[in-house]
Amino acid sequence: MSVTTQPPSGTQHRDADVDRWIEIHDLDKVYRPRKSAPVIALQGIGFTVRQGEFVSLVGPSGCGKTTMLKILAGLIPKTSGTARLAGEEIEGSRRDIGMVFQAATLLPWRTILENVMLPIDVQRLDKKRYRARAMELLEMVGLEGFEDRHPRELSGGMQQRAGICRALVHDPDVLLMDEPFGALDAMTREYMNLELLRIWRESGKTIVLVTHSIPEAVFLSDRVVVMSPRPGRMVELVDIDLERPRQLELMQSDAAGAYVRRIRKHFNAAGVVH
Amino acid sequence: MSVAPPQPATDVDQAPAPARSRFDLRDRPELALVPVSFILIVLAWEYGVRLLDVPSFVLPPPSAIWESLVNQLQTPRFWNNLWVTTQEIIAGYLLGVTTAFLLGIAVVQSRIVEKTVFPYVVAFQTVPKIALAPLFVIWFGFGLTSKILIAALVSFFPMLINVIEGLRSADQDQIELMRSLDASKRQIFFRVQLPNSMPFVFAGLDIGIVFAIIGAVVAEWVGARAGLGYQLLQYIYDFNIAGLFAVLVVLAVMGLVAHSFIRLLQRRFAGWTETERTVGA
Ligand SMILES: Nc1ncnc2c1ncn2[C@@H]1O[C@H](COP(=O)(O)OP(=O)(O)OP(=O)(O)O)[C@@H](O)[C@H]1O
Ligand SMILES: [Mg+2]
Numbered sequence: 001m002s003v004t005t006q007p008p009s010g011t012q013h014r015d016a017d018v019d020r021w022i023e024i025h026d027l028d029k030v031y032r033p034r035k036s037a038p039v040i041a042l043q044g045i046g047f048t049v050r051q052g053e054f055v056s057l058v059g060p061s062g063c064g065k066t067t068m069l070k071i072l073a074g075l076i077p078k079t080s081g082t083a084r085l086a087g088e089e090i091e092g093s094r095r096d097i098g099m100v101f102q103a104a105t106l107l108p109w110r111t112i113l114e115n116v117m118l119p120i121d122v123q124r125l126d127k128k129r130y131r132a133r134a135m136e137l138l139e140m141v142g143l144e145g146f147e148d149r150h151p152r153e154l155s156g157g158m159q160q161r162a163g164i165c166r167a168l169v170h171d172p173d174v175l176l177m178d179e180p181f182g183a184l185d186a187m188t189r190e191y192m193n194l195e196l197l198r199i200w201r202e203s204g205k206t207i208v209l210v211t212h213s214i215p216e217a218v219f220l221s222d223r224v225v226v227m228s229p230r231p232g233r234m235v236e237l238v239d240i241d242l243e244r245p246r247q248l249e250l251m252q253s254d255a256a257g258a259y260v261r262r263i264r265k266h267f268n269a270a271g272v273v274h
Numbered sequence: 275m276s277v278a279p280p281q282p283a284t285d286v287d288q289a290p291a292p293a294r295s296r297f298d299l300r301d302r303p304e305l306a307l308v309p310v311s312f313i314l315i316v317l318a319w320e321y322g323v324r325l326l327d328v329p330s331f332v333l334p335p336p337s338a339i340w341e342s343l344v345n346q347l348q349t350p351r352f353w354n355n356l357w358v359t360t361q362e363i364i365a366g367y368l369l370g371v372t373t374a375f376l377l378g379i380a381v382v383q384s385r386i387v388e389k390t391v392f393p394y395v396v397a398f399q400t401v402p403k404i405a406l407a408p409l410f411v412i413w414f415g416f417g418l419t420s421k422i423l424i425a426a427l428v429s430f431f432p433m434l435i436n437v438i439e440g441l442r443s444a445d446q447d448q449i450e451l452m453r454s455l456d457a458s459k460r461q462i463f464f465r466v467q468l469p470n471s472m473p474f475v476f477a478g479l480d481i482g483i484v485f486a487i488i489g490a491v492v493a494e495w496v497g498a499r500a501g502l503g504y505q506l507l508q509y510i511y512d513f514n515i516a517g518l519f520a521v522l523v524v525l526a527v528m529g530l531v532a533h534s535f536i537r538l539l540q541r542r543f544a545g546w547t548e549t550e551r552t553v554g555a
Contacts, residue, residue, distance in 0.1 A: 073454050093456040105447045109469045109546045122455045122465070150546055 017087065021206055022049035022072065022174070027081035029067050029232075040231035041067040045081070047225055047237060052204045056217035057225045060267060064232025065210040066102060069176045072208060073099050085174065095123055098172035100180040102210075104159035106151040112138070112162050113147035119170040130169060137165040140195060142188075156183040161192070168199065177209045181216070190248060193220060197246065218242075218259045219251055226266050235266050334516040343520035352505075356524065359490055359502040362418055363528070366425025367486035371433045371479060373426070378437025383463070395434065403428045404492050411497040421493040421501070428489035429482035436481075440474025441467050472544040476536065483532040487525060 029042040041064040049055045057065045070076045071083055074092045083090045085097075098119070106115045113134060114121075120130045138147055141161035143154075151159055160183045167175060181189045197220060200207055211217050217224045218240055226236040240259055242250060250256055299306050316336045322328075323335045330338060346352040380387045407424050414420035444467040452462045494503025502521055509517040540547060 070450075075450055075453055093453050095456045097454070099451075099454045101447065101451060103447055105445075105451045107448060107466065107469070109472075109544070118451075118465075119455050122452065122457045122461055152546070 018051040020048045020084070021051035021053070021086060022208070023082065023084040024048070024068075025082040027071070027083055028079045029064065029071065029076075030079045031067075042071075043231040043233050045232070045234055047223075047234065049206060049208065049223075051206055053222050054200055054207045054209070054220055055223045055225060056221040057208065057210045057227060058212070058214055058217045058263065059227030059232070060229050061212075062232075063227040063229035065227065066178055067232070069099070069178050069208065069210060072174075073097055073176055095170075096173040098167035098170065098175050100164050100167045100175070100177040102178040102182070104151075104156070104163040104183075106159055106162060106166075108151050111148050111150055112143060112154070115151065115162055116147075116165045116169055118166055123170060125170060133171075134165065134169050137168055138162070141165055141192070157185065157188065160184065161188075164192075171203070173205060175205050175207045175209075177207065179210050179212060182212065189216075194248070196220065201245065214260050214263045215251055215256075218256055218263070219246060219248075224259075224263060226263055228266065236263075238263060331513045331515050334519060338516040339519040339523065342514070342516040343523060346517065346520055355500055355502050355505045358418070358500045359494070360528070362421040362425055362490040362493075362501065363483075363486050363532075365418070366422040366490060367429050367483055369422065370426035370429035370486065371482050374430045374433035374478070374482075375437050375475070378434050378441065381438055382441040382467070395431075399431055399435075403431070404489065407489075407493045407496045410493065416497050416499055421490050421498065424493040425486040425489040428485040432481040432485060433475075433478035436474040436478030437471060440471025440478075443474065444470040469544075472540075473547040476540040476544065476547065479536050479539075480533060483536060484529060487529055487532070491525065 025046045027042060027045040028040070031039040031041055033039070045064075045068065047055070057068060059065055067076070071078050072085065072090065074090050074094055074097075085094070106112075107118070110118070113131075116134045116138060117127065117130065119125075120127055120134075135144075135147065138144055141164060143158060143161055143165070146154060146158065146162075151162070154162070160180065164177075164180050167177070181192055184192060193216065196207075199205070209217075209220065221240050224238040224240060225234055226238060227233065228235045238259065242253075242255060242259075320335045320337060323330075323333055334342075377391065381391055382388070404424070406427065407420075410420040410424055414423060448466045448470070449462055452466055457465070490501070491503035491506070494501040495507055498504040502525060506518055506521045509515070509521065
């Protein structure tokens with residue numbers, strides 16, 4: 001069940017500081033819709049992510065988590081401030097990231113395997129070589145036998161898992177995941193958490209994950225960025241000092257419980273029940 | 275046009291039980307209702323006309339229409355007319371929908387083309403295109419050309435509107451996904467926008483063929499020396515109403531064949547556009 005096929009490693013970035021692999025400084029984002037008032041989605045955001053670090057963003061709905069990820073992916077421009085990745089200002093689309101979207105966003109006219117292979121197709125990588133990897137990833141998320149089905153034949157959670165495979169298939173340096181496990185049942189979710197940790201440990205990827213679940217953020221991350229809404233600000237940066245590798249039992253420990261309570265406190269104070 | 279009855283949702287994995295097979299009349303009552311109602315209508319027509327003594331130049335009985343049809347099918351003149359009209363329809367249709375498809379792409383891809391072309395499209399859309407048929411006959415003569423151009427013109431607009439609408443309907447999330455993979459504009463077009471437009475394109479193709487048939491027939495009325503529309507007019511002058519009905523039957527069959535062919539293409543090349551297998555053909 002493990003993904004062993006390692007594709008050729010991506011381009012090496014020179015001159016980049018591994019301690020500031022992702023560097024966000026004093027970042028603002030204002031949406032200016034054509035027909036309504038401007039929306040301040042992010043204000044004064046600043047954090048750094050080391051190469052190979054696992055960072056989660058948590059916060060109530062509408063606090064700008066998706067906006068933050070899209071800026072990191074180069075999908076939307078920031079309004080002001082600094083956003084750097086691997087030593088360069090983020091200016092547009094790039095190939096060293098893999099993104100899992102909040103909605104699975106599979107292309108309905110492609111089979112599941114063709115959907116997973118989309119990055120390979122778009123970036124003109126060696127199809128034969130990556131096909132085996134795509135199949136292994138599908139097997140890992142429990143979708144073996146579904147590779148020739150079309151998305152409409154799969155449940156929402158299954159589609160979301162296919163979307164995760166698609167983000168991983170071209171072995172990007174940085175994984176940006178927007179609530180990847182939102183549509184999954186508790187059992188599958190725990191299994192996927194463990195698999196994600198294993199992939200992360202084996203590949204050394206840098207991961208930024210958005211989640212609504214505070215325990216999940218604590219369990220997975222090295223650090224948790226806690227955000228509050230309207231306008232989206234950072235309220236705390238929590239270092240999660242729990243030993244690795246982590247097992248599910250860890251969540252029963254007092255230390256983990258203390259982190260969860262500490263983060264949850266922010267939301268209760270804001271009147272948001274989570 | 276028949277409307278598919280609501281159906282119980284069936285699991286894809288589930289083998290269909292015999293009682294719920296495709297041809298179960300409880301699931302697809304139209305399989306029985308359409309032929310039965312057709313026979314009833316034909317019978318009512320046949321005996322109604324006879325009982326009420328309706329003169330056959332007003333409404334001939336179905337048997338007379340059938341007789342006329344069988345007779346026509348044995349004349350070389352009929353086959354020649356059929357061939358002429360078929361050529362007009364196919365050539366005009368292909369010309370119309372191809373031009374519309376390419377122009378639609380250009381409009382969506384380029385702001386300048388959009389701003390330049392759109393006012394004309396909107397203005398032209400309200401003009402009854404078919405009313406241009408006399409003009410086209412004066413300009414391009416009594417031959418095939420004027421009919422082909424009218425058929426092209428009338429099938430052009432529904433196709434153009436559908437192509438533009440279809441390309442624009444592309445899901446914003448899907449485009450964002452492609453951009454996150456560093457896809458080129460061209461890749462986004464071929465991998466997302468074009469496939470997304472397929473349901474619209476096929477709707478345009480389907481409406482277009484009906485319009486092309488109407489266009490060719492009406493253009494023949496205005497001025498022609500052959501064709502099914504021309505034949506229709508001849509029968510009217512001769513008060514041969516049974517013959518006229520027979521031609522109408524032929525035109526209806528042509529429309530049905532063309533429609534089925536387009537549905538077949540859709541199923542073959544854009545099968546995913548059929549969300550449910552329950553949609554009646
Ligand atoms: N394209 C847009 N145009 C205008 N406003 C937007 C746009 N996208 C997001 N916003 C606004 O920006 C704010 C942050 O949105 P964002 O999607 O980043 O929130 P989120 O934290 O991901 O929420 P959720 O947890 O519900 O996914 C919201 O107030 C939202 O209304
Ligand atoms: Mg979001």
